[in-house]
Amino acid sequence: xxxxxxxxxxxxxxxxxxxxxxxxxxxxxxKKRDNIINVKGKINxxxxxxxxxxxxxxxxxxxxxxxxMAPGGNKGIHLYDKNTFxxxxxxxxxxxxxxxxxxxxxxxxxSKDRVLWVSDHGKxxxxxxxxxxxxxxxxxxxxxxxxxxxxxxxxxxxxVNDSIAIGKAVRxxxxxxxxxxxxxxxxxxxxxxEYGYEHPEATxxxxxxxxxxxxxxxxxxxxxFYCDLMTICDLEGNLKKNIYxxxxxxxxxxxxxxxxxxxLYNKYIIAAYLGDESIIFNENKRPQSNLPSKFLVFDLDGExxxxxxxxxxxxxxxxDSENKRLIAYFDDRENPxxxxxxxxxxx
Amino acid sequence: xxxxxLSINLKFEKIMRKKKKIxxxxxxxxxxxxxxxxxxxxxxxxxxxxxxxxxCGPGCVCNGYHQGLLEYQWPK
Numbered sequence: 001x002x003x004x005x006x007x008x009x010x011x012x013x014x015x016x017x018x019x020x021x022x023x024x025x026x027x028x029x030x031k032k033r034d035n036i037i038n039v040k041g042k043i044n045x046x047x048x049x050x051x052x053x054x055x056x057x058x059x060x061x062x063x064x065x066x067x068x069m070a071p072g073g074n075k076g077i078h079l080y081d082k083n084t085f086x087x088x089x090x091x092x093x094x095x096x097x098x099x100x101x102x103x104x105x106x107x108x109x110x111s112k113d114r115v116l117w118v119s120d121h122g123k124x125x126x127x128x129x130x131x132x133x134x135x136x137x138x139x140x141x142x143x144x145x146x147x148x149x150x151x152x153x154x155x156x157x158x159x160v161n162d163s164i165a166i167g168k169a170v171r172x173x174x175x176x177x178x179x180x181x182x183x184x185x186x187x188x189x190x191x192x193x194e195y196g197y198e199h200p201e202a203t204x205x206x207x208x209x210x211x212x213x214x215x216x217x218x219x220x221x222x223x224x225f226y227c228d229l230m231t232i233c234d235l236e237g238n239l240k241k242n243i244y245x246x247x248x249x250x251x252x253x254x255x256x257x258x259x260x261x262x263x264l265y266n267k268y269i270i271a272a273y274l275g276d277e278s279i280i281f282n283e284n285k286r287p288q289s290n291l292p293s294k295f296l297v298f299d300l301d302g303e304x305x306x307x308x309x310x311x312x313x314x315x316x317x318x319x320d321s322e323n324k325r326l327i328a329y330f331d332d333r334e335n336p337x338x339x340x341x342x343x344x345x346x347x
Numbered sequence: 348x349x350x351x352x353l354s355i356n357l358k359f360e361k362i363m364r365k366k367k368k369i370x371x372x373x374x375x376x377x378x379x380x381x382x383x384x385x386x387x388x389x390x391x392x393x394x395x396x397x398x399x400x401x402x403c404g405p406g407c408v409c410n411g412y413h414q415g416l417l418e419y420q421w422p423k
Binding site: 054056069070103105106119121122153155170172176177178180208209210225254255260278279287288289291315316331 | 403404405406408409411413414417419420
């Protein structure tokens with residue numbers, strides 16, 4: 001009898017240990033991220049004739065796409081050859097007329113059909129811009145569109161195939177606050193539905209994150225703005241990893257910001273990281289966003305690899321994997337566009 | 348003579364009463380207009396974003412959604 005009791009106790013101990021080790025594999029806490037590489041002198045200027053303000057950057061096909069957040073000219077999207085940085089054309093005519101973009105948002109690229117889907121938050125729709133139409137007609141105005149609804153509309157996304165896009169969607173509440181959830185959009189019938197894992201602590205404002213999809217590696221990553229958290233999930237929406245940084249659970253009043261952008265390069269996840277107050281005051285005592293100057297590099301399991309310190313404020317960035325370049329829009333450089341050669345830094 | 352003065356006084360009082368009524372009515376209309384305007388203005392304000400948005404951020408709702416902006420917060 002005594003032997004049976006000991007056996008049962010041992011069995012329970014083994015089961016508890018197994019359960020905990022599985023949990024430890026999923027939940028990872030990183031207190032130190034101090035493998036820092038300084039690349040301040042290694043930023044290559046990307047000089048363009050066009051002058052533009054804050055712009056988000058995308059690599060689509062052989063193109064570098066510069067999308068102005070508040071267009072100064074009559075077009076909001078500028079296309080460059082990603083290999084040579086030669087200017088090709090501009091598109092997305094700004095305006096309130098038919099086929100014009102009132103207030104542009106993000107871009108989703110369907111690589112199979114070579115289509116740019118451009119959000120227009122002024123008209124609450126996503127415009128369809130076939131790449132060939134833009135390249136052949138500089139005054140191209142889209143006619144096809146899908147409507148966006150305040151209840152749930154996709155914002156940052158990637159295409160799993162030519163009809164399904166997954167990404168982060170915005171939910172605007174009746175009191176005009178908002179949160180973000182993972183969602184799936186069927187572009188054929190314009191049905192957006194929630195899906196996939198959500199971290200239980202990342203609710204309300206803390207749910208805001210940046211998103212990147214990798215169909216090659218069968219996963220997507222969310223890096224959170226108001227939480228020091230990165231979640232990695234498979235394409236079915238199942239959690240693979242929760243990666244917690246040193247600021248986890250230290251931002252109760254949402255004054256600090258952590259991840260501002262994320263992209264992928266070969267076997268790495270690269271994310272712009274602030275870890276400081278999100279709003280600061282400039283020399284004229286005017287409030288402005290506090291921007292990060294460093295990138296955190298993780299492997300595809302979320303293991304921290306290194307920190308790339310640029311010494312400059314990063315507003316937006318994208319990665320050109322073919323040319324092994326990280327292209328960024330810097331806020332405090334004379335030439336805001338510049339790139340870093342990743343081959344030297346990440347083998 | 349006295350009757351003439353009295354009738355003038357009565358007329359003056361009537362005019363004054365009318366003026367008062369018009370003024371009260373005008374004030375009520377003005378208050379109502381201001382009230383409606385204020386109600387319309389406050390209806391669109393996002394309680395989480397009473398001071399608008401600043402450049403560069405993960406999104407901001409202030410009279411519609413603005414991608415790439417950040418909700419402003421008062422300093423501590």
